[in-house]
Amino acid sequence: MAFKIPLPHTLHMRIMLAIAALQFIVVGLFSVYMIVQLVGNEVTNRQVLGHKIIILTAPAVERMVIEQDKSGLVAYLNRLYSDSALSDIKVKDAQGKVMFSREKPPVALHPVAGWLNLSNLDAQVSTALRDGDHYAGLLNIVLSNYEINNNISILLHNVLYLFLILLAIDLLASELLVKYLVSPLGSLTLMAQDLSRGTLDGVTKPSARASVEVKHLTNAFVDSAKIMRKQIHELEQTRSQLAQNELRLRNLVNNMQEVLLELDKGGRIQFLNPIWETLTGYTTAFSLTKPFSFFLVQESQQQYFEQGNLAHIALNDLQLELRAENGASVWLQMNTTLQFDNAGEFSGSISTLVDITENLRLQKLQQEHEQNLYKLAITDPLTGVYNRRYFDEILDKLIESSLRNQQQMALLVIDIDGFKFINDTYGHPVGDAVLKALSSTLHSLDYAGVEVARLAGDEFAVILQDVTEEQANNIANEIHNRIGKIVIDMAVGQLRIQSSMGVALAPKHGKTPQSLISAADVALYHAKKSGRNRVDTLSKDMGEAIMDIFSRGFELRNAVSAGMLTPFIQPIVELKTGEVFAYEVLTRLKRNEEYIAADVFVLMAEDLGLIREMDLFIIKQALKQVPKHTHLFLNISLCSFYNPEFSHDLRNILLSPDVLGRNITIEFTERQTTSFTESFMQYFNELRDAGCKLALDDFGVGYSSYGYMRQLRPDFVKIDGSFVQQVTTNQEDAKIVEQIIELSKIFGALSVAEHVENEETCQRLIQLGVKYGQGYYFGRPKAIPEYVFDEDLRLKA
Numbered sequence: 001m002a003f004k005i006p007l008p009h010t011l012h013m014r015i016m017l018a019i020a021a022l023q024f025i026v027v028g029l030f031s032v033y034m035i036v037q038l039v040g041n042e043v044t045n046r047q048v049l050g051h052k053i054i055i056l057t058a059p060a061v062e063r064m065v066i067e068q069d070k071s072g073l074v075a076y077l078n079r080l081y082s083d084s085a086l087s088d089i090k091v092k093d094a095q096g097k098v099m100f101s102r103e104k105p106p107v108a109l110h111p112v113a114g115w116l117n118l119s120n121l122d123a124q125v126s127t128a129l130r131d132g133d134h135y136a137g138l139l140n141i142v143l144s145n146y147e148i149n150n151n152i153s154i155l156l157h158n159v160l161y162l163f164l165i166l167l168a169i170d171l172l173a174s175e176l177l178v179k180y181l182v183s184p185l186g187s188l189t190l191m192a193q194d195l196s197r198g199t200l201d202g203v204t205k206p207s208a209r210a211s212v213e214v215k216h217l218t219n220a221f222v223d224s225a226k227i228m229r230k231q232i233h234e235l236e237q238t239r240s241q242l243a244q245n246e247l248r249l250r251n252l253v254n255n256m257q258e259v260l261l262e263l264d265k266g267g268r269i270q271f272l273n274p275i276w277e278t279l280t281g282y283t284t285a286f287s288l289t290k291p292f293s294f295f296l297v298q299e300s301q302q303q304y305f306e307q308g309n310l311a312h313i314a315l316n317d318l319q320l321e322l323r324a325e326n327g328a329s330v331w332l333q334m335n336t337t338l339q340f341d342n343a344g345e346f347s348g349s350i351s352t353l354v355d356i357t358e359n360l361r362l363q364k365l366q367q368e369h370e371q372n373l374y375k376l377a378i379t380d381p382l383t384g385v386y387n388r389r390y391f392d393e394i395l396d397k398l399i400e401s402s403l404r405n406q407q408q409m410a411l412l413v414i415d416i417d418g419f420k421f422i423n424d425t426y427g428h429p430v431g432d433a434v435l436k437a438l439s440s441t442l443h444s445l446d447y448a449g450v451e452v453a454r455l456a457g458d459e460f461a462v463i464l465q466d467v468t469e470e471q472a473n474n475i476a477n478e479i480h481n482r483i484g485k486i487v488i489d490m491a492v493g494q495l496r497i498q499s500s501m502g503v504a505l506a507p508k509h510g511k512t513p514q515s516l517i518s519a520a521d522v523a524l525y526h527a528k529k530s531g532r533n534r535v536d537t538l539s540k541d542m543g544e545a546i547m548d549i550f551s552r553g554f555e556l557r558n559a560v561s562a563g564m565l566t567p568f569i570q571p572i573v574e575l576k577t578g579e580v581f582a583y584e585v586l587t588r589l590k591r592n593e594e595y596i597a598a599d600v601f602v603l604m605a606e607d608l609g610l611i612r613e614m615d616l617f618i619i620k621q622a623l624k625q626v627p628k629h630t631h632l633f634l635n636i637s638l639c640s641f642y643n644p645e646f647s648h649d650l651r652n653i654l655l656s657p658d659v660l661g662r663n664i665t666i667e668f669t670e671r672q673t674t675s676f677t678e679s680f681m682q683y684f685n686e687l688r689d690a691g692c693k694l695a696l697d698d699f700g701v702g703y704s705s706y707g708y709m710r711q712l713r714p715d716f717v718k719i720d721g722s723f724v725q726q727v728t729t730n731q732e733d734a735k736i737v738e739q740i741i742e743l744s745k746i747f748g749a750l751s752v753a754e755h756v757e758n759e760e761t762c763q764r765l766i767q768l769g770v771k772y773g774q775g776y777y778f779g780r781p782k783a784i785p786e787y788v789f790d791e792d793l794r795l796k797a
Helices: 011-067 070-081 111-115 146-197 212-255 275-280 299-305 357-378 388-404 419-426 428-443 469-484 513-529 540-557 602-607 611-625 638-642 644-654 678-689 706-712 731-746 759-768
Strands: 086-093 098-103 124-131 134-143 259-264 269-272 318-323 329-340 346-355 409-416 450-456 459-464 487-489 494-496 499-506 535-537 565-574 580-591 594-597 632-637 664-669 693-699 716-719 750-753
Touching: 011 070, 011 086, 011 124, 011 134, 011 146, 070 086, 070 098, 259 275, 275 329, 299 318, 329 357, 357 388, 388 409, 388 450, 388 459, 388 499, 388 513, 409 419, 409 428, 409 469, 409 513, 419 428, 428 450, 428 459, 428 469, 428 487, 459 469, 469 499, 469 535, 499 513, 513 535, 540 580, 565 611, 580 611, 602 611, 611 632, 611 638, 611 644, 632 638, 638 644, 644 678, 664 716, 678 693, 693 706, 716 731, 731 750, 731 759
Parallel strands: 499 535, 580 632, 632 664, 664 693, 693 716, 716 750
Antiparallel strands: 086 098, 086 134, 124 134, 259 269, 259 346, 318 329, 329 346, 409 459, 409 499, 450 459, 487 494, 565 580, 580 594
């Protein structure tokens, strides 16, 4: 452990210590120099002394030796030996015989002389004794160390006294000088203390006797004090602001609905805010320092946070599945910022984690809902196969693809024979079971490129891709055979299904969806007209007549969507007053600039299953365009009511808030026999209870029989125009009209005569008791915008 010399605390004492050390060294060196000089002088003096003694004693000793005066020699030398400067004296004669010899105990040389390397100095002095030119003997004198040691000691004491006196004088002078020089720094010290405490007033002036440097330093302190006071004030404001920001930041972090996560470079948790405990159930104390991967469910996600992988993690919108403390899965979305130290080395990450569990659940539900909606949009809800709208889309795409790839495709249109009879006889549940069984059979076809759709009612379509005509016929016959094997179990017995099928090929029979459907419809029509329960492929011998029918059938299929159907109305007038009682709504088909009457296409529309859609369209348009106070007769075919979708849609229209309360009469037309079931009658009673009236059209011809009169109990009976037109000239027709009037009265119905075309006929009908009339005499059918209505229903134009 290194030794440290404690230093004085004050600058004054430190300066004095430095000066004292310097003076000590200087004076010490000076003293050493003096000692060296003085000791050297002593040594020189010693040598001189030895030579002087030899010079002074040699003549006397030389005489006594020559004279052989031994006693005198001894006495003389003994006196000389008593001198402290001498240590040894020895005299020898010419023969080397010792005539005198005396030695003192040896005295060690002073240490200082040893330090100066004087110990080797020769202390012995010798001289030869002569008698003239002859050698007479030898005088040898050894100098003693006593004198030189004594002189060195005295010298050291004197030098020490001098050293101390000089050191004291120097220190005193230095103290006075330093005190004089440092004294102005006292005020600076106090100023520095005030400056450190922030109490320096900024107006302090330097001492008048201070040096220029001290004055500059004082002024600098004052200026610094002003700056520091300003900076201290600013720092205090900044510290206060930082404290507020820290508090806000802490509150923000603690109240965040997002998890704030800090990881070290090894993926261990360093920081978490309180929302972590709310989302996962794990306490912060438990979670800190644990690997973040510990809380992840999926192994692939755990690898993101292993050693060395965190620096390469996805920075935005990374979805992670965590396992909460209760075992539940929590999905979080992570956004990350990587952290680096001053050396640029990766040190960890800071991330925010947003709980997206509910969002993902809602997204999943939305996707399922969208899939369900999409499925509902493209499939038939009853059978699960494609609906007509989606069928039209894929047929167009598949025809385009087959033409582009120079391939052939086939369209099979399938119709269940006697399906209306099945519905009427066994009820709609059995009919629905038949449709489901047929769609299941078609859906199970294992041919490549097969698409199945329900076009309408009991009509289905099958698309076969990349087939020859022979393959298409074989597959159609196989499908026909499979359908023939369908058995519907019933409460009593079983029901087997028969079907008719029309086959058309593209591009042979059509290169567009419309032409291909028309061709398949022609083939189906031919199969049904040829005895049903068979498969027919379109051929030339089917004739242009059938093709013309179905080209017009195609026109009817697109009439509603193309805006080709238009509601016309014709007034029904009270015969006696001539006032308009009601209007009958009639359907017209626009072809170019001409409007075609319904008699031309209604039978075809019924045969093709289009009458229901056409009726609903005309009814909606008439109710929308005709004022609410106007009495309307709505023409509806009875066969349409056996379609549950039609009945449901008609009920919704007639019982809607906008229509409920209007004066509406439903006018039935029937072109084939119909049996009225209990549910059928219940439906009509519901409409009657809502305020609707019933009218029986074309009474006296066709299937409008007395049985209908009894079962339906109509409010109006419309006498067929074939009897009305000749009522003035043909007594039989007049009699039939009269009988119909009487029959109507029996059932409480009012009579309406059709095809009244002149005044004479009008007067005759009044005589017979007919209440209302309708015909060209009162007004031709016109588009609704051509009429002007008023409250009393008088015909204005």
